[in-house]
Amino acid sequence: MDKIIVTVDGQKVSVESNTTILEAARKTNVNIPTLCYHPDQNIKGSCRICIVEVEGQNSFSAACCTPIREGMKIKTNTMKVREARKMIMKLILANHNSECISCKRNGNCELQTLCEELNIEENDLDKFTNLLPIDQSNPSIVRDQSKCIKCGRCIEACDEIQGVGAIYTVNRGHEMRIAPAYEKNLCDVQCVYCGQCINVCPVGAIYEKDNIEEVWRALEDSNKHVVVQIAPAVRVALGEAFGMKPGSIVTGKIVSFLRKIGFDSVFDTNFTADLTIIEEGNELLHRIQNNGKLPMLTSCSPGWIRYIEFFYPELLGHLSTCKSPQQMFGALIKSYHAQKTDINPSDIIVVSIMPCTAKKTEAKREEMQDNGYQDVDIVITTRELAKMIKESRIRIEELDEEGFDDPFGISTGAGAVFGATGGVMEAALRTVYEVVTGNELEKIDFENLRGISGFKEANVPVGELNINVAVTNGLKNAKILLDLIKEGKADYHFIEIMCCPGGCIGGGGQPIPSTNEIKEKRIEAIYKVDLLSELRKSHLNPVVKTLYEEFLQQPLGEKSHQLLHTHYTDRSKE
Amino acid sequence: MDLKSNTIEIVERIGYTSDKLIEILIEAQLLNEEHYITEEQLKIISKELKISFSKVYGIASFYSMLSTKKKGKYVIQICNSGPCYINKAKNVVEAFEKNLGIRIGEVTTDGLFSMEYISCFGACQIAPAVKINEKIYGNLDENKVKQLVETLKKEAI
Numbered sequence: 203m204d205k206i207i208v209t210v211d212g213q214k215v216s217v218e219s220n221t222t223i224l225e226a227a228r229k230t231n232v233n234i235p236t237l238c239y240h241p242d243q244n245i246k247g248s249c250r251i252c253i254v255e256v257e258g259q260n261s262f263s264a265a266c267c268t269p270i271r272e273g274m275k276i277k278t279n280t281m282k283v284r285e286a287r288k289m290i291m292k293l294i295l296a297n298h299n300s301e302c303i304s305c306k307r308n309g310n311c312e313l314q315t316l317c318e319e320l321n322i323e324e325n326d327l328d329k330f331t332n333l334l335p336i337d338q339s340n341p342s343i344v345r346d347q348s349k350c351i352k353c354g355r356c357i358e359a360c361d362e363i364q365g366v367g368a369i370y371t372v373n374r375g376h377e378m379r380i381a382p383a384y385e386k387n388l389c390d391v392q393c394v395y396c397g398q399c400i401n402v403c404p405v406g407a408i409y410e411k412d413n414i415e416e417v418w419r420a421l422e423d424s425n426k427h428v429v430v431q432i433a434p435a436v437r438v439a440l441g442e443a444f445g446m447k448p449g450s451i452v453t454g455k456i457v458s459f460l461r462k463i464g465f466d467s468v469f470d471t472n473f474t475a476d477l478t479i480i481e482e483g484n485e486l487l488h489r490i491q492n493n494g495k496l497p498m499l500t501s502c503s504p505g506w507i508r509y510i511e512f513f514y515p516e517l518l519g520h521l522s523t524c525k526s527p528q529q530m531f532g533a534l535i536k537s538y539h540a541q542k543t544d545i546n547p548s549d550i551i552v553v554s555i556m557p558c559t560a561k562k563t564e565a566k567r568e569e570m571q572d573n574g575y576q577d578v579d580i581v582i583t584t585r586e587l588a589k590m591i592k593e594s595r596i597r598i599e600e601l602d603e604e605g606f607d608d609p610f611g612i613s614t615g616a617g618a619v620f621g622a623t624g625g626v627m628e629a630a631l632r633t634v635y636e637v638v639t640g641n642e643l644e645k646i647d648f649e650n651l652r653g654i655s656g657f658k659e660a661n662v663p664v665g666e667l668n669i670n671v672a673v674t675n676g677l678k679n680a681k682i683l684l685d686l687i688k689e690g691k692a693d694y695h696f697i698e699i700m701c702c703p704g705g706c707i708g709g710g711g712q713p714i715p716s717t718n719e720i721k722e723k724r725i726e727a728i729y730k731v732d733l734l735s736e737l738r739k740s741h742l743n744p745v746v747k748t749l750y751e752e753f754l755q756q757p758l759g760e761k762s763h764q765l766l767h768t769h770y771t772d773r774s775k776e
Numbered sequence: 777m778d779l780k781s782n783t784i785e786i787v788e789r790i791g792y793t794s795d796k797l798i799e800i801l802i803e804a805q806l807l808n809e810e811h812y813i814t815e816e817q818l819k820i821i822s823k824e825l826k827i828s829f830s831k832v833y834g835i836a837s838f839y840s841m842l843s844t845k846k847k848g849k850y851v852i853q854i855c856n857s858g859p860c861y862i863n864k865a866k867n868v869v870e871a872f873e874k875n876l877g878i879r880i881g882e883v884t885t886d887g888l889f890s891m892e893y894i895s896c897f898g899a900c901q902i903a904p905a906v907k908i909n910e911k912i913y914g915n916l917d918e919n920k921v922k923q924l925v926e927t928l929k930k931e932a933i
Contacts (some may be wrong), residue, residue, distance in 0.1 A: 367828020373840045383833030384815065
């Protein structure tokens with residue numbers, strides 16, 4: 203590629219010819235402010251906060267969407283630029299509900315940070331904030347349009363990355379808003395509650411439904427036995443909320459914190475991830491041996507479940523009937539664990555800590571209960587856990603690392619990798635191979651199934667059978683595979699589909715920012731957890747074995763069907 | 777044929793690609809006497825063209841030539857650009873409001889009339905002017921408005 207020399211604030215820099223002013227400036231260590239710009243998204247150029255002066259030009263140029271030209275002399279820090287940026291910011295603020303101190307994003311808001319950086323003081327413009335009702339219509343996601351700055355990042359996440367299109371712009375000009383069609387509530391449109399919109403929102407216009415108070419109340423109630431489970435993706439991301447490097451593993455500190463604030467048992471969702479592998483692996487073999495519907499599709503990701511229920515109900519028969527690990531956990535706590543500890547299930551509260559906003563709605567699904575007891579009672583996200591830690595004033599950095607409680611704290615590395623795209627498939631293959639052949643699988647790392655690429659596939663010889671598998675993440679990618687299945691062109695036995703790009707580590711409840719760069723670090727950490735595990739195959743988990751001996755009897759057995767499997771609903775007409 | 781099959785027919789005729797969306801929306805609107813595109817139609821178009829429902833709605837709500845809300849059988853579009861404005865378009869608005877009992881943006885209860893502002897459509901020589909279902913009426917005053925409303929009411933019956 204040809205190199206071009208441009209001058210940024212008097213400093214010459216040589217860059218490739220398709221570079222933007224923004225990128226060229228970053229090479230000279232000048233960080234031009236941005237707002238609608240997101241590193242993983244298309245350039246929008248809508249907010250104009252990144253404007254710069256270009257010598258010989260009367261008007262400003264937006265740095266994010268202006269390509270450099272040979273000999274361009276760019277000035278990023280003149281009186282004119284600073285004043286204009288301030289005016290743009292004041293115009294945005296005039297329309298923004300600046301209730302910062304009670305805002306969900308207080309302290310982690312791109313608009314707030316930029317106000318400080320641009321040295322915004324008093325705003326002499328009249329406020330004309332549109333205080334529309336806050337949409338709290340569903341258990342997962344809250345929308346507050348009075349905070350929206352109309353950057354359009356959420357639309358790209360929803361419409362282009364996920365291919366769901368629950369929200370879009372409505373109207374034109376100063377009446378333009380971002381909303382579902384007919385400005386309906388999210389519960390009345392086909393929203394999968396993945397929360398990818400939350401992760402890219404620069405302000406507090408979209409956030410998770412907060413369930414923190416319910417958790418504190420449960421812990422305060424001495425008549426209740428409060429049990430908590432932590433999903434695999436939480437432990438590799440929480441640290442970010444406390445200034446730790448992305449990819450820091452803080453499992454032991456989380457356990458220690460949860461015990462300190464009064465949970466009666468601190469367990470691990472990785473345990474039921476192992477259990478899922480046994481049930482799902484057996485379901486796959488059953489389908490293969492009995493001419494069942496193939497390819498079988500994974501069912502752990504509740505955003506994905508909503509997607510197929512809304513948009514591809516004709517393929518519901520391909521979904522594994524296994525509940526997700528979160529729900530299996532709840533079901534076992536209120537049956538097996540209740541029996542073992544002699545506690546009435548009505549006195550048990552199951553709390554989940556998940557990287558996911560869709561999990562909140564999954565827990566409330568009607569069929570996710572046994573004997574009238576809902577499997578899971580309260581779901582909080584990784585971000586809410588971070589808020590609880592801050593609220594408790596316990597310094598997580600100083601906490602000693604502790605281990606999970608027995609028995610549901612014992613898990614394998616195969617359970618851990620559920621948190622990354624490709625993980626469920628890798629874990630399943632490790633087990634299916636050994637169960638079918640009776641031989642030890644020597645090379646258990648399926649490297650070609652790892653990483654954030656949207657499509658991965660592998661062919662694994664299992665005895666006499668060649669198992670074809672595919673892995674995808676992000677719903678737009680899932681759509682491609684679903685269309686292939688519909689056309690009868692998907693020659694796979696088993697497909698793993700995760701709703702969120704990158705898998706659960708990129709879930710809608712994870713710390714913000716959650717860029718691809720950060721997601722890759724989280725994935726690395728997930729495989730580190732796997733590598734450091736004593737056991738790395740689900741079927742070797744001793745507690746899973748005991749569970750079958752003492753309670754479930756056999757995979758896909760009667761008890762399993764009652765507690766660990768579920769059914770789905772055609773929601774295409776909703 | 778019903779609205780559903782008529783809408784599908786439009787898509788079949790114009791094309792199933794996303795670049796045809798606006799053309800389809802314009803024709804779909806013509807199917808309704810109330811000068812708008814129904815939710816059912818938007819859903820059909822979204823499904824046929826494989827564009828998300830919210831995006832189809834968003835685009836329909838963007839253009840002033842398209843409407844997602846029910847309008848009257850007669851859509852009274854009153855010019856509020858400069859020449860009509862200084863020729864007392866305001867009095868014309870008031871006269872329509874008085875005769876119809878509705879305000880700008882509203883529809884009469886019998887569904888016959890609705891009122892909205894429009895930008896200059898080039899009838900400045902006969903300002904103040906209005907456009908009603910593509911027909912232009914100019915040099916309006918309070919009396920002429922009264923007569924016009926009466927004529928249209930008779931025409932409708």
